[in-house]
Each structure stands twice: as C-alpha cells, then as structure tokens.
Amino acid sequence: MVLLISLVGGSLGAVGWGALAARLGRRRALLSALAVNAVFAVIAAFMPTYGCFMMARFCSAIGSGGIVPTCYTYTGEVTSRACRPRALAALVCAAGLGALLAAALASAVLPPNGALTLIENKEHFSAWHRYLLLCTLPILASLVSLIWTQESPRYLLEVGREVDAMVVYQNLHSGNQIRICGKANVAAANNRAPAYHLGELSLPGKRRPQASNHVKHSIKMFWQSFFQLFSSTYRRTTYTLGGVLLFSMVIQFYLSSYIPSTVLRMENELFGASKKVISNVSFQNDHYNRTLENIEYNYVTFTNCTFRDMLMSHVSFKNCSFFDVTFSNVKTSYTKFEGSLFVNSTIIDTDMEVGQELDEWCTLNGTTLRGMRPACNRHPDLTSRLDGITTEQSYVSHAMLIASVLALLPQKARPQLALCIFLVLLSPAIYFARRESALYIVEAVYRVPLTLLFYTVGTNVVDSYPAGFRSTAHGLLVSVSCAACALVRGAGVASAPLSALLCGLFALFATVLAFHAR
Structure with missing residues (x-):
C-alpha cells in the first residue's frame, strides 16, 4: 500500500514539477521538490496513526516524483555535451548507492524478524520511525549541496537573462577544461562534437514573459507546453520515448511486486507443511513462557x-x-x-x-x-524476515551500479532496441525461477537493462527537445509511467506462467516502439 500511494504521489509530482521547472527554473524547482520530500518524510517519521502516516508519505512522494525530471534536465544543461553521459550516469550510480544505503540502514536499525518487531513495537516511535528519520538525511544533504550550485544557463536564456547565462557558461567552460574533462578530453571532444551545439548556445527567438509579471500568460503557457509535446514536430519522439519508458517501468514494478509475493507464498507453504497438530491430550500444571x-x-x-x-x-x-x-x-x-x-x-x-x-x-x-485493546486491528506476522527484503534490495542495488558503468558506453554499444529484445528473451526465466535466490537473480538481471532504458530515455529527452520543453516532457513521461505502474501494482500478481507472458508482452511492446524510434 505504501508503494502504491507513493507511485500515485510520484505521478502527480513528476508532471507538476516538470512543468514548474520550465517556468520557474531548474534549480528552484529541484530545491522545492527536495524540500517537500524532506519535510513530509520527517513528518511521516512522527505520525502515530496509519492514516496520518499514509497522507504524509503521499505528500513526500509528490516531492520525490518531481526530483527525477528536474534533476535530469538540470544535470544535462549544466554539463557540456562531451561530459553529459558521464554526469547522467552518475545519477544512476547515485540511485544504486542510495538503494544500497537504504538496505544497510534497514539491517542496522530494523528488527530482523516479526517476533522482535512485535516486542519492540511502540505506539509513537518504533524502529520503523527511526529508520524513516535516518532516510531523510541524504535528502537534507542534497538540499545543502545545492546552495553552491548555479541556475541552468539554458533557463536563463529562456527568460531573457543573457548576461547571467553567459557568466554561467564561462564558469562551466572553465570547470570542464580544468576539473571535469581535462584538456585531453576537451581536445578529443572538439574532434567529435562541440561542447555545446548551436541549439544549446543560440538565444531564443522570442523572450518569454516571467511568470511573476504575467500570471495569466504563465498559466496559458503552462498548458500549451503539454500540447506542444504532441505537435507534429515532437509527436513521434513523445510517443516512442514515453512508450519505452512506460513499458520498462511497468515490468520493473510488476517484478518488484511479483518476486516478494512469490517468495512469501513459498515460505508460507513450507511453514504450513511444518505445522504441529496436538489432539485429545491433557496438560496439567504446565507453565509456558516461550514462544x-x-x-x-x-x-x-x-x-x-x-x-x-x-x-x-x-x-x-x-x-x-x-x-x-x-x-x-x-x-x-x-x-x-x-x-x-x-x-x-x-x-x-x-x-x-x-x-x-x-x-x-x-x-x-x-x-x-x-486485556490491552490495541489502537487498531492489526495482525503482525511473526514469520516475516527482514533478511529476505534486504537481500533482494542488495541484488537490485548492485544491478543498478552495474548499469551505471554500462551507461558510460557509447549509445551504439547499448541501443534501445537491443535492450528491449533482451527483455523479451529474458521473460521465460520468470517461469523457470523456482527458488528464492533464483528469483532475486532474475530480478537483478532484469534491472540492468531496465535501468539502462530509463537512463537512455532521460538522455534522449535532454537531447531531443528544446530547452523550454525538456523538463515538461520528462515530467509527463515519468508521470504517465508511474500512473501505469500504480494500476499494475494495484491489480496484484498472477501465476508464474502468466507473469512471464505479461512481462514478455510488455517487453515486446517496448521493442516495437524502440524499432519505430530508429
């Protein structure tokens, strides 16, 4: 339920903050999204009731949903064309490290099994509350780090602040030569492609009025920016990139539901088979003080x-x-x-x-x-194990780190079409995986091409759309994909043969769209 409501909130946040980043600035939108995420994550850590907790998590998810489109657009615009793949690959690596840190924190803070969870459970500040509070520390660190960053130069050009934009470009150019790329890399990049192509440096043909001075015009442009994504110029790009992202994310979130539920079903079957039955006996003067x-x-x-x-x-x-x-x-x-x-x-x-x-x-x-009447009717499962969840998260995190390394390869070495075809060929593995470790391995293998597809779509959005539409386009694509994932998550999971067939069909649809995008 928490993941479902997080997907719904992320869908709303992605489309909202993606459009706001085009109107108010990438840096400002990213700061506000991080702030909303952090504030409501802290509030959720102190919520004593289920309803208040879910509402706080929903609001926090709205902020986290806006981080993806604004962060990709901002990172792509403050780095040169030669260094952009590395910078965006660093975002994928950071996501993998974040997932690995979350698993490590869970192992260190949360009770390892259901029995200890029931014993440790407190009404207002249990181990889960402490865990949620610790998970907000990276968000706060990101907020602090953005204090020393500058606004995207492309946004400054869009709103008519050419002098500020040129100053930012000069700083980026100096930094790219000395700190990031190195002189040898700059020389090599000049032979392949300019650090900033004409579309990056050219001034906009018509300056857009600032939203603070023209509210009515700003609202009109807000809606027009979505319709322009489906104009004849960008319609094919929007459909193909959006379709590939949608079907790849649907596969990812379906597996994140199917794998744990299948493992839980196997554990329950084994647990039920080991049940002890005692019938028609009498016990006198016995004392029970063990589980x-x-x-x-x-x-x-x-x-x-x-x-x-x-x-x-x-x-x-x-x-x-x-x-x-x-x-x-x-x-x-x-x-x-x-x-x-x-x-x-x-x-x-x-x-x-x-x-x-x-x-x-x-x-x-x-x-x-x-007796002691509980605050709400709940049935904690003492058979639950934390190590299964952390093991799955560890497998997935390492897969994302591997994908971040592969993302450094040229796009010709990892084409979208080949990644989608690989997903189609991988779908039978879902049916044949019958052990817990095999299921985790299958999910990890899936996560590598899925992460590469997510990264490729993000880089293609930055490269394919003009500066005024980038964050809006990426936010819309992520929003629709999250909404589809929420529907799939809410529909539940199917049997192993049907799950393999569904993932194969989703991958096949993505393959068709990737073929048309060529």
Missing part, C-alpha cells in the same frame, strides 16, 4: 496451567478446555480460539479480545478478561 508457533490444538484440556510473558504465532485452539488457567502478558499473531471453554481462568494484559482472537462460540464461565 508458541505454528501449532494446532484439537480437543486439548489445560488444567492449572500458566501462559506468561510469551508470544503466540499461528496457534489455533479448537474445542479446547481451560480450567484455572492464567494468561498474562501474552502477545498474539494469527492466533485463534474456536469453540473453546474457559472456566475460572484469567486473561490479563493480553491483546486477546472476544470477537477477535476468541470467536463467538467460546464460553467464559467465571473467567476474568481484562
């Missing part, structure tokens, strides 16, 4: 027994009898008492309730029930 897990009691009688300071996970008591039994400080997870009899027993300081853990057919004679 009871995956047990089914049928027609069992407990006399003068004590259940104290313990956890019950996936335990069912069917038609059992409890005489002079004490339940004290017991936390339950997927525990059920069905048709059971309680006589002269006490149930104190537990989360068991009549109508929840105790069904309507339970009988309580001379029994005291005084």
Whole structure:
C-alpha cells in the first residue's frame, strides 16, 4: 500500500514539477521538490496513526516524483555535451548507492524478524520511525549541496537573462577544461562534437514573459507546453520515448511486486507443511513462557496451567478446555480460539479480545478478561524476515551500479532496441525461477537493462527537445509511467506462467516502439 500511494504521489509530482521547472527554473524547482520530500518524510517519521502516516508519505512522494525530471534536465544543461553521459550516469550510480544505503540502514536499525518487531513495537516511535528519520538525511544533504550550485544557463536564456547565462557558461567552460574533462578530453571532444551545439548556445527567438509579471500568460503557457509535446514536430519522439519508458517501468514494478509475493507464498507453504497438530491430550500444571508457533490444538484440556510473558504465532485452539488457567502478558499473531471453554481462568494484559482472537462460540464461565485493546486491528506476522527484503534490495542495488558503468558506453554499444529484445528473451526465466535466490537473480538481471532504458530515455529527452520543453516532457513521461505502474501494482500478481507472458508482452511492446524510434 505504501508503494502504491507513493507511485500515485510520484505521478502527480513528476508532471507538476516538470512543468514548474520550465517556468520557474531548474534549480528552484529541484530545491522545492527536495524540500517537500524532506519535510513530509520527517513528518511521516512522527505520525502515530496509519492514516496520518499514509497522507504524509503521499505528500513526500509528490516531492520525490518531481526530483527525477528536474534533476535530469538540470544535470544535462549544466554539463557540456562531451561530459553529459558521464554526469547522467552518475545519477544512476547515485540511485544504486542510495538503494544500497537504504538496505544497510534497514539491517542496522530494523528488527530482523516479526517476533522482535512485535516486542519492540511502540505506539509513537518504533524502529520503523527511526529508520524513516535516518532516510531523510541524504535528502537534507542534497538540499545543502545545492546552495553552491548555479541556475541552468539554458533557463536563463529562456527568460531573457543573457548576461547571467553567459557568466554561467564561462564558469562551466572553465570547470570542464580544468576539473571535469581535462584538456585531453576537451581536445578529443572538439574532434567529435562541440561542447555545446548551436541549439544549446543560440538565444531564443522570442523572450518569454516571467511568470511573476504575467500570471495569466504563465498559466496559458503552462498548458500549451503539454500540447506542444504532441505537435507534429515532437509527436513521434513523445510517443516512442514515453512508450519505452512506460513499458520498462511497468515490468520493473510488476517484478518488484511479483518476486516478494512469490517468495512469501513459498515460505508460507513450507511453514504450513511444518505445522504441529496436538489432539485429545491433557496438560496439567504446565507453565509456558516461550514462544508458541505454528501449532494446532484439537480437543486439548489445560488444567492449572500458566501462559506468561510469551508470544503466540499461528496457534489455533479448537474445542479446547481451560480450567484455572492464567494468561498474562501474552502477545498474539494469527492466533485463534474456536469453540473453546474457559472456566475460572484469567486473561490479563493480553491483546486477546472476544470477537477477535476468541470467536463467538467460546464460553467464559467465571473467567476474568481484562486485556490491552490495541489502537487498531492489526495482525503482525511473526514469520516475516527482514533478511529476505534486504537481500533482494542488495541484488537490485548492485544491478543498478552495474548499469551505471554500462551507461558510460557509447549509445551504439547499448541501443534501445537491443535492450528491449533482451527483455523479451529474458521473460521465460520468470517461469523457470523456482527458488528464492533464483528469483532475486532474475530480478537483478532484469534491472540492468531496465535501468539502462530509463537512463537512455532521460538522455534522449535532454537531447531531443528544446530547452523550454525538456523538463515538461520528462515530467509527463515519468508521470504517465508511474500512473501505469500504480494500476499494475494495484491489480496484484498472477501465476508464474502468466507473469512471464505479461512481462514478455510488455517487453515486446517496448521493442516495437524502440524499432519505430530508429
């Protein structure tokens, strides 16, 4: 649910901030998107209820959605044409490092299993809250680093600030020669292509009025910028780049849902097969103070027994009898008492309730029930493991780092069409992957070409559209793709054969669009 609402928020943020970056400036839009993301991420870390938390995450996702189009456009415009592939590849590398850092923080801060999560759980500031708070530190560091950056020179030219733009160009030219590319690289680049082609340096034919002085004109231009993306000049580029990005992102987010759900299903099947069944026996004067897990009691009688300071996970008591039994400080997870009899027993300081853990057919004679009513009805799963999630994230992060290295290759060495064809050929692996490690490997292998496609679309947007449309175009493409991913995520996952077929079809559609883009 958190990922679904994040996709919806990211879709809104991408299209909104992409258009704002074209009107208010790349740097200003990027700063505001990062600020919104950071502020609401911090707020989410302190939210005590589920509804408030989801609303804060939604607002934070709106900010994070605007980071992608503004960051790609800003980075592409403040670097020379020769150094642009390296700079944009650095963004891919940073995303991979960020995912790796998130997995490392989760391993260090979060409880490793469901039992410890239930014990550690606090109403207002649990380990998850601390984890979310720590994850905002990179966002704050990015905000601070942007203090020393300059506005995009292409935006300055668009709004008629030619003098400021020329100053920025001079600074970039000096930096490219000395610090970034080196003199040898500049000389080689001059033989291949100019550092800034004519479209980069030429002044706009007509200056655009500033939004602050012409609100009505600004709103009109805001909407016209979207319609111009589908004019005869840019229609084919918009459809092909948008289609490739949409289908590649749909594959990525479908796999990010299919792989964990498949692993969870396999674990549940193994867990269910190991269930212990105890029937038609009696227990007297026994004391239980350790976790009871995956047990089914049928027609069992407990006399003068004590259940104290313990956890019950996936335990069912069917038609059992409890005489002079004490339940004290017991936390339950997927525990059920069905048709059971309680006589002269006490149930104190537990989360068991009549109508929840105790069904309507339970009988309580001379029994005291005084529990701790939870703030909301929740069933924490004590069988959950954090290491599976962090392992999957680690595989994906390393795949993104590999993709960032491959992104440095010339585009002829990694054409879009070849990447899409590779995705089609890779789809049968989804069906044949039957083990947890195999599923993680398949997802990691998928992530390499998917990341390269995302990077290629971003660089092509910067190179194919004029400066006034770049951030708007990229924001619209990311927004539509995120909306499609949210629909796929909300639809759930299918069986292994159907999942392989769906991913193959999505990849085939992307292949057709990549072929037409040639």
